[in-house]
Amino acid sequence: MSSAAEKAFEELKETVGRVTVDNPKMQAKNVDVFYGDKQAIFDVTCDIGKNEVIAMIGPSGCGKSTFLRCMNRMNDTIPSCRVGGDILLEGDSLYSSSVDPVMLRARVGMVFQKPNPFAKSIYDNVAYGPRIHGLANNRAELDDIVESSLQRAGLFDEVKDRLNAPGTSLSGGQQQRLCIARTIAVNPEVILMDEPCSALDPIATARIEELIDELRENYAIAIVTHSMQQAARVSQRTAYFHLGKLVEVGETKTIFTNPTHELTENYITGRFG
Amino acid sequence: MSVTNLILVTLLLTFLYFVFGRQKAFAVAKTSGGLQGMHSLPSHYGAYVAVWCALPALAIIVGWKLFEPTVIDSMLASSIPDSVHELGEKSVALYRNEINNAVDSNNIASLTDPVKQATATRLASLQNSAMLGLFVLVLCTVIALGVFALKRITPDMTARHRVESVVRSFLFISATIAILTTVGIVLSVLFESLRFFSQVNLIDFVTGLNWSPQTAIRADQVGSTGAFGAIPLFTGTLLISFIAMLVAVPFGLMSAIYLAEYATPRVRAIVKPLLEMLAGIPTVVYGVFAALTVAPLIKDIGSAVGLSVASESALAAGLVMGIMIIPFVSSLSDDVITAVPQSMRDGSFGLGATHSETIRKVVIPAALPGIVGGILLAVSRAIGETMIVVMAAGLAANLTANPLEAVTTVTVQIVTLLTGDQEFDSTKTLAAFALGLMLFVITLVLNVIALYVVRRYREQYE
Ligand SMILES: Nc1ncnc2c1ncn2[C@@H]1O[C@H](COP(=O)(O)OP(=O)(O)O)[C@@H](O)[C@H]1O
Numbered sequence: 001m002s003s004a005a006e007k008a009f010e011e012l013k014e015t016v017g018r019v020t021v022d023n024p025k026m027q028a029k030n031v032d033v034f035y036g037d038k039q040a041i042f043d044v045t046c047d048i049g050k051n052e053v054i055a056m057i058g059p060s061g062c063g064k065s066t067f068l069r070c071m072n073r074m075n076d077t078i079p080s081c082r083v084g085g086d087i088l089l090e091g092d093s094l095y096s097s098s099v100d101p102v103m104l105r106a107r108v109g110m111v112f113q114k115p116n117p118f119a120k121s122i123y124d125n126v127a128y129g130p131r132i133h134g135l136a137n138n139r140a141e142l143d144d145i146v147e148s149s150l151q152r153a154g155l156f157d158e159v160k161d162r163l164n165a166p167g168t169s170l171s172g173g174q175q176q177r178l179c180i181a182r183t184i185a186v187n188p189e190v191i192l193m194d195e196p197c198s199a200l201d202p203i204a205t206a207r208i209e210e211l212i213d214e215l216r217e218n219y220a221i222a223i224v225t226h227s228m229q230q231a232a233r234v235s236q237r238t239a240y241f242h243l244g245k246l247v248e249v250g251e252t253k254t255i256f257t258n259p260t261h262e263l264t265e266n267y268i269t270g271r272f273g
Numbered sequence: 274m275s276v277t278n279l280i281l282v283t284l285l286l287t288f289l290y291f292v293f294g295r296q297k298a299f300a301v302a303k304t305s306g307g308l309q310g311m312h313s314l315p316s317h318y319g320a321y322v323a324v325w326c327a328l329p330a331l332a333i334i335v336g337w338k339l340f341e342p343t344v345i346d347s348m349l350a351s352s353i354p355d356s357v358h359e360l361g362e363k364s365v366a367l368y369r370n371e372i373n374n375a376v377d378s379n380n381i382a383s384l385t386d387p388v389k390q391a392t393a394t395r396l397a398s399l400q401n402s403a404m405l406g407l408f409v410l411v412l413c414t415v416i417a418l419g420v421f422a423l424k425r426i427t428p429d430m431t432a433r434h435r436v437e438s439v440v441r442s443f444l445f446i447s448a449t450i451a452i453l454t455t456v457g458i459v460l461s462v463l464f465e466s467l468r469f470f471s472q473v474n475l476i477d478f479v480t481g482l483n484w485s486p487q488t489a490i491r492a493d494q495v496g497s498t499g500a501f502g503a504i505p506l507f508t509g510t511l512l513i514s515f516i517a518m519l520v521a522v523p524f525g526l527m528s529a530i531y532l533a534e535y536a537t538p539r540v541r542a543i544v545k546p547l548l549e550m551l552a553g554i555p556t557v558v559y560g561v562f563a564a565l566t567v568a569p570l571i572k573d574i575g576s577a578v579g580l581s582v583a584s585e586s587a588l589a590a591g592l593v594m595g596i597m598i599i600p601f602v603s604s605l606s607d608d609v610i611t612a613v614p615q616s617m618r619d620g621s622f623g624l625g626a627t628h629s630e631t632i633r634k635v636v637i638p639a640a641l642p643g644i645v646g647g648i649l650l651a652v653s654r655a656i657g658e659t660m661i662v663v664m665a666a667g668l669a670a671n672l673t674a675n676p677l678e679a680v681t682t683v684t685v686q687i688v689t690l691l692t693g694d695q696e697f698d699s700t701k702t703l704a705a706f707a708l709g710l711m712l713f714v715i716t717l718v719l720n721v722i723a724l725y726v727v728r729r730y731r732e733q734y735e
């Protein structure tokens with residue numbers, strides 16, 4: 001980082017751009033995250049709007065995954081991790097004592113960087129969530145949920161003849177769509193995606209990007225990505241993180257054509273990251 | 274002069290030749306444009322020379338020692354008096370034995386008979402000259418081959434590859450020896466069993482319900498007709514193994530789940546070695562525990578609730594054996610559960626599953642092949658276990674499924690058949706081989722099934 005940029009980072013007191021939206025689904029307020037004594041996220045405030053895709057970009061290790069994992073309390077599974085500040089879902093705090101993190105994760109689903117199908121058949125992978133949450137009253141209903149989830153994930157036509165084949169027998173791109181189908185099947189309100197295409201080839205990536213755009217109709221989506229083209233293609237708003245701080249948030253178009261902060265501009269133009 | 278000394282001298286010479294070879298390589302390198310011009314490193318050339326010395330020398334020593342006794346025996350035959358020869362094979366052997374012992378213990382003077390003394394002196398001198406001959410032959414070979422190998426060191430000589438191929442052969446031979454030993458054991462058991470089955474019908478053996486191996490030693494003995502029906506033994510083995518698995522599988526699996534999923538690193542570091550220590554306790558200690566502590570306890574509890582329990586019971590042996598086997602199940606299961614990728618757990622948590630749902634529905638199914646492997650391994654261990662059952666299960670070949678009665682197992686019977694004074698080729702002794710063969714076949718089949726299950730599962734989820 002050039003010394004000028006370093007200075008700009010030191011002087012950064014407040015996120016540049018408009019962090020709130022008119023119609024928020026989730027609101028992060030002054031979120032700090034610590035791993036043991038080490039602080040990974042510094043005072044981040046940011047909304048996710050309804051029916052919006054927000055892209056989170058920034059250099060490796062800047063805390064994108066950490067921030068994303070706060071939104072469905074996945075960080076609870078890491079013993080050393082502590083979260084400060086507050087995050088609201090539809091106006092209610094996620095971190096109040098009355099919230100059960102397990103139930104929360106059914107409302108805020110997550111798709112991971114590496115496709116991680118269970119060691120089960122395709123059908124059972126998708127049926128897993130509905131089964132543990134009792135979403136289907138009988139086999140026919142479960143069949144419907146599985147079929148419609150696979151359909152919405154754009155996978156059904158490819159696998160309808162082999163629903164009993166193991167999920168791991170699919171190609172990488174298909175596996176990731178299976179994981180998306182699995183997430184959709186529990187009918188969440190928000191979907192968090194952590195670099196969902198980083199392990200996939202360009203064609204599989206394009207397929208998933210299309211899918212994300214379609215999913216926006218029904219869900220709020222936050223996607224972490226390393227590809228700026230991808231952020232530009234799928235998102236309406238973009239948030240740029242740097243060393244644990246949220247530097248700039250704005251309309252994706254604006255961020256990529258006319259960023260305000262020097263650090264954002266440096267990153268967008270490929271000067272580091 | 275002894276073979277040990279000879280081998281030591283050979284090794285010393287070999288080491289010297291290694292050094293010479295290295296130096297020669299350096300010298301050759303100097304005259305032919307540096308070490309870069311050489312095909313191999315100097316130490317490779319040294320090793321090449323050393324191999325040329327040591328291997329043939331060791332082969333000569335082994336070969337010599339194999340044939341020496343026969344040659345010496347035939348040379349000695351002439352100095353054994355005719356009077357002994359006339360008495361037949363056995364007397365000659367006895368005579369030779371006496372002479373050999375006197376010479377081996379370096380005490381020819383102890384022989385009182387002057388004829389024997391003469392023979393012994395001849396034997397001693399034969400052995401001496403043989404040793405001398407071997408010494409000379411080996412040393413000459415080593416030196417000559419060493420010089421020959423040194424001559425062959427040139428820049429293009431592929432010493433590195435040649436030494437490696439020798440190393441490869443050694444590794445191959447080691448592996449072969451292990452396999453051949455197994456084959457040898459199997460064959461010897463097989464042939465003895467065949468001898469048994471020439472006396473006792475195979476069908477009777479496999480389907481007979483009555484086991485009482487006491488055969489009559491004298492023709493007029495009563496009550497010892499000998500019955501070799503192995504069914505009671507195998508049901509005994511199965512009953513005890515079943516009880517053992519009833520203990521080992523749940524406890525082993527649950528402790529594995531606790532260790533892998535819930536225990537903090539500190540607890541795990543303490544509990545895991547403790548649990549594995551169970552496998553290190555000598556089985557005879559378990560046997561004592563089963564016979565002196567558990568069996569009486571079960572008997573007392575049984576009589577308190579009005580059940581009749583034999584003082585040696587399948588239950589006592591099975592329970593203690595189960596405890597012994599817990600670490601087999603837990604350790605292997607723990608390994609495979611820990612090996613299930615964290616990403617799979619995250620996927621389940623991310624869908625709103627609890628920790629225990631994740632374990633039951635995602636982690637355990639993914640770890641199943643390893644768990645099944647561990648369990649089958651434990652079963653074959655249980656089937657082959659001997660000491661505990663010898664001490665706690667009894668000797669009575671009862672055909673029963675009641676765990677409170679005394680039963681006997683295949684392994685126990687093998688032990689009892691072979692201990693005590695018996696002629697080695699009596700039916701009773703041969704029966705032990707037949708039982709051993711059956712046991713071997715059963716464990717083999719179990720292992721094959723285990724491998725098959727595991728592989729099928731792997732293929733499915735790779
Ligand atoms: N489980 C963890 N324990 C301790 N530190 C962590 C852990 N996960 C991430 N970190 C640290 O937090 C910072 C942010 O990491 P992460 O959120 O994974 O970044 P990104 O996803 O943007 O690459 C990094 O410095 C990383 O080393």
Ligand SMILES: [Mg+2]
Pocket residue numbers: 064065066194
């Ligand atoms: Mg990350």
